Amino acid sequence: MSDNNEQQLLQQLEDKQALRELGTLFARAADRADRSLLASLFADGAQVSDGGFSGPASEFVGVCVAPAGLERSFHSVSNEFYQVDGDTARGELYVITVSTWNKDGAKTDTLIGGRYLDEYRKVGGAWKIARRTFVHEWNMSFPTTTVWDEGLFGMIKLRGTRGQDDPSYTLFGEKA
Template identity: 30%
Template structure:
């Protein structure tokens, strides 16, 4: 096979793997069950250090999400991807923000770490077969401020600018394209 064609095929596979990981981050942030399911194989396993289990256990843990976590945002960094046939090992850097209310008011927290994912390709689709989370740092930023009506002292011109885990403007944005 021509080296250029092999390189293009590898590039396409890496892009499909990155897309799978990004779909999962969006699914968790927006609490979208279909996106979460589309990123994992049903027989997958997860180990987050504070939680480990099957995909069904993970799904029950992350969806619809804890009432105490009102907002999250997972920002993905670089991924190192090693493909071996229909399997891939992937390390992806992540910074995740969480607004958490543990009963004493909302707090803003942030975690930096890396996902170690084993993805497998079945019927041409890449999905996560196993995930392990490594934690590199954690920061509690303290009491959360109310930014629902604006930021930095400036008011929003419409209520849809404030993001929410469920039902924010991005849901309408994506459904309008369908």
């Protein structure tokens, strides 16, 4: 293999890894309600079509981090497929989201499965989301069965939170 081919292969691998990290950071930012992190993942002028929202990513960020009644969410991204072409790329990421919603004291757990169909652009050497479209595949909703203070679950005191009080911010030295 020539040096040029090796460099191209290495660049493609680096780009695809950076795109995977971008998808993971999106899940982290959404689940932690981290407005600044979420905003940093989108290119200027990016567009989002995510079910009930269709418009500029700059507006989507506010909708995503502060929906009324959302107590917790957990995004899991998998089955990532990317095509890179220089400083642009396309990707399909499968996503499952588990959320707990509180409406007037009635709590509902919701599971949603779908895919993100993304277009990416490299900006200043960093990959950003230029367009994101959510494709809904399935969902389930039911009254919450969450148990926080009984048995094994009562012994587990370290819990995730929406916001920078989440333990991951301390781990990565990001606590404000």
